[in-house]
Structures are given as structure tokens and as C-alpha cells.
Amino acid sequence: MKFHYEFDIKKLPEPITHKDKLFLIGSCFTENIGEKLKRSGFTIMENPNGILFNPVSVAEAITGYIENVSIDEKDLFYLNEGWHSWKHHSRFSSITAKDSVEKINTATGNANSFLRQADYIMITLGSAWVYTLTEKALNARVGSIAGNNHKAPSDWFNRKLLMLEEVLKVLDNVIHRIFLFNSKARIIFTISPVRHLREGVIENNRSKALLIQAVHHLVDKFDKLFYFPAYELVIDDLRDYRFYAEDLVHPNYFATQYVWEKFVDASMNEKTRSLIKEIQSIQLAYQHKPFNVASEQHKKFLKSFYDKTAALVDQHPYLNLEKELAFFKSGL
Template identity: 70%
Template sequence: MKFRFEFTIKKLPEPITHRHKLLLIGSCFTENIGEKLDNFKFTTLQNPNGILFNPVSVAEALTAYIEAKQTEEKDLFFYNEAWHSWKHHSRFSGLTADEALQEINNSTAVAHKFLKEADYLFVTLGSAWIYTLTEKATNAKVGAIAANNHKAPADWFQRKLLTTEDVLRVLDNLIHRLFLFNAKLKIIFTISPVRHLRDGVVENNRSKAVLISAVHHLVNKFDRLYYFPAYELVIDDLRDYRFYAEDLVHPNYFATQYVWEKLVDACMDGKTKELMEDIHAVTLAFKHKAFNPHSAQHKKFLQTNYEKVVRLQQEQPYLNFAKELNYFEGK
């Protein structure tokens, strides 16, 4: 008997390698995948504005990177004894305006340079629901879209569901600008499998339907776009609450790991997978806690792994094994 529906995933035409630069932007699921890429020594930049859920906020952030836009104090607002940006996650908030601006503008400058050189852009869209600012919101343009609510009062926002046409209009223009800014850039779209149940069950499904419809329209239109079915893997393949965290909203470790393995299989070639296995072995050794750090056995363990990492570093000079080399060398 079959208890799951497994399906074939289209391969990425040009596989990702460790020589590529990968910029990831979007929902919290972006950071789950980004963390795994980092662990395997890929060159990444994750969410330079912090977590973003809706396509308009993603487009505004990427546009700011293209333009190297500088945020000013007039763009911030003061609430709950801290300074915030409506365009950024609360991790960019500061106790002073200067502190917040330094974090925001440094991140934008890094993102501008990285995006110009990036080979792949991962965009994970979470929700088509947007929250526009009302006249009650502090220091805000009425009708502007908040990327993060910063736990502000509910009457500071008005909720609206984007249409497929709205999403297409925003992303189509963005994609043209991205390709003008970086002629080699390729874009991988995913829809987050995180369920936005606070919007409502029916409302969450309407939202995901809008995003899926818009993204597939764009993938069919542009040559350098690819769709990876993270959403479908969790919703239609795993399809069980066993694969969700206790909140029944976020995919758990097993689901995220399953999606990661499918991503590796679809987007990376054999040589890259072999290198990932070597890196994984080094990482395990690096995390190993010795029972007796002064024993001859442990010293031999350190020497063996030091030689392994030196050899890997010579073969792959673009990878950074500095902390592992220091550890195995006993520094």
C-alpha cells in the first residue's frame, strides 16, 4: 500500500556549486534552508532586511539593494522605547535612531555588493496578505505596506489580500530590474510551507493560491527562473501533522530536512554532493567533544582531521576552513 504521494522534481538546469554566491530572501523558511547552506560552506547572504513574508516587501527590499538606498531618521519611528523601520525586521531596531540606521544601512550596503555578484537569488514567499498602515500609525505614510508589525496596535494596520495581478505587477517589474543590475543572475522561487493560520485556514489557502499562480506565470515567462516545490513537498508529499512543530504551523526538523534533501538532489550535481559529504565529515569532527583532550588518541584525531582539512582547503581554495584548521591545529 502507498501511504504517501511522491513526485518527480524538475532538475535545476545549471546546478549550484560551492563557487556560486547565493542570496536568500523571504519568509522564515528561507532561514531554515540558508542555515543548512551555511553549514555546508556555501557562500550565502540571508535576509538583509530580516524575515519578509509578502511579495511587495520582498520587492521593496531588493529594489533598495539595487539602488543602494540609504535609510534616514525620518524613515524610522519610535515605539516601545526603541527605533524601528517599517521595512525591516525588529532585529534591526535600536535603542537610538543612529544605532538602528547603522545596522540597516550597513546591511543594505553589503546586500548591494553581494546582489551585484550573486549567481542565484532564492525568493521564498510566505503570504499574499499585506498590512497597510493607517493614519493612526506613528510616522508612516498611509497605505504603505509594513514588512513587520513590531507588535504595534492592531488599529495601526489594515489587512488586504493581494490579487494574482498585484503580485505579477510587482514581481515582473522587479525581475526586469534584477536582470539589468546583474546579467548572470538566476532566480529560484519557492512558496513557504509555513501555514499562516492566524489569517484563518481558508484565508491561508487563498493566499498560497495567489502566490503559486503568480510565481508559475513568471517562471513560464522568464528563462532564468526556476520553481522548487517546497510547499508541495510538505503539503502533498509528507501531508501529516507529524511533520509539523507543536504549533501546527511550522514544519519540524524532519520536514525541513526532507525538503533540504530534495533541494540538494534537484539543484546540485554529483561533485557538489561529494564535496558536501566531505564538509559534513569535517563538521562532525569539529563538533566532537573529547572525553580526554590530552590523550594520545585525541591528539591523533586532531592531526588526522587537520591533514584532511588542509587537503580539502588546497583542493577547494575558495572555501573557508579557518576555524576548523585552528581547532585541529590546537590553537
């Protein structure tokens, strides 16, 4: 018997390898995949502004990286004993404006450098619902879209669903900006399977449908754009609440692992998949908790994985396994 519906996924014409640099931006699902890429030995940068859900905030962030836009303290606002930016996640907030500005500008500068060299840019869109700032919002341009609400009062925002034309315009523009900035870049679009039920079930489906339509229009238009069906894998393939966390909103470990395996199969060749397995065995050893760190058995274990890791780095010098090598060496 079949208990889920599997479908074919179009493979990337140029598979991703460990030599490639991958830039990821978008919803919290971006960070699920980003963590798996990091643990598999890839060179990545993810969400330099923090998690962003809507296409306007994503496009504004990418434009900011390309232009290497710096901010200063006048661009922040003070709320609940902290300084915040309307364009950034709360992880960039701080009890001092100076510290927040420093974190934001450092992240932007690093993103500028990385984005210029990126081979693949993965954009995950979560929602077409946006929250525009009202005249009550502190230090805000009325009508501009907040990337994060920072638990501000509800009357600081107006909610609206973007029109298809608005999404197409903002994404089309940022795609052109990316290709002018980095002509070798290829872009992979995904739609997050995270359900935005705070908007309502019908409203969430309207939003996802709008994003899917916009993205496919753009993928058909540009040669270096691709679509990976993360949303469809969870919604149509797995299609069961047992693959969601208790909140019934976020895909659980088994769902994200399933999507990851499908992504690897669709975007990487056999040589890269084999290298991932070797790196994952090193990661398991790196996370191993011994009963007795001073035992000869544990020292032999560390020596074995130090030699294995060093040999792998010699063979693939673009792999960043410095912390693993240092860990294995420290116990010898």
C-alpha cells in the first residue's frame, strides 16, 4: 500500500558541490536547511538580517547587501528596554544602540562580500502578507513594511496581502540587481511549508498560492532560476499532521529531514553525496560524549578521526573542518 504521494523533482542542470558558496535568505525554514548544509560541510551564509518572511523584506535586504548600506543610531527605535531595527530580526537588537548598529553593519558588510562570490542563492518565501507601519510606530516611515514586529503594539501596524503584480515587480527587480552584482550566481526559489495560521487558514492558502504563482512566472522567465518544491513535499507528498510539530504550524524533524534528502538527491551528484556521508560521520564523532575522556580507548578514537579528517581536508582543501580537527587534536 502507498501511504504518501511521491513525485519527480526536476534536477539542477549544474549540481551543487562543496566547492560552491551558498547564500540563503528567507523564512525560518531557510535555517532548517542551512543547518543541514553546514553540518554537511558546505560553505554557507544564512539570513544576515535574521529571519524574513515576505518578498519585499527579502528584496530590500538583498539590495542593502549589494549596496553595502550602513546604518547609524538614528535608524533604530527604542522599545521594551532595547534598541531595534524594523528591517532586522530581534537577534540584532541590543540594550545599547551602538551595539545594535555594530552588529547590523558587520552583518551587512560580510553579506556584501559573500554575496559577490556566491554560486547559489536560495530564497525561501514564507508569506505574501505584510505589516505596514502606521503613524504610531516609532521612528518609522509610514507605509513601509516591517521585517520584524519586535512585539510592538498592534496599532503600530496595518496588515495587507500583497498583489501579484507587487510581488513580481519587487522580485524581478532584485533578480536583475543580483545578476548585475554577481553574474555567475544561480538562484533557487522555494516556498516555505511553514503554515502562517495566525493569518487564518484561508488567508494562508491565498498567500502561498500567490507566492507560488509569482515564483513560477519568474523561473520561466530567467535561465538561471530554479524551483525546489519544499512546500509541495510537505503539503502534498507527506500530507499528514504527524509530520508537524505540536503547534501544527512548523514541520518537525522527520519532515525537514525528508525535504533535505530530496534536496540532496535533486541538487547534488553521487560524488558530493558520498562526501556528505564522510563529513557526517566526522560530525557524529565531534559530538560524541565519552564516559572517560582520559581513557586510551577514547584517545585512539580521537586519533582515528583526526587522521580521517586531516586526510579529507588534504583531499578537499575547500572544506572548513578546522574546529573538528582542533577538537580531535586537543584530546590526544
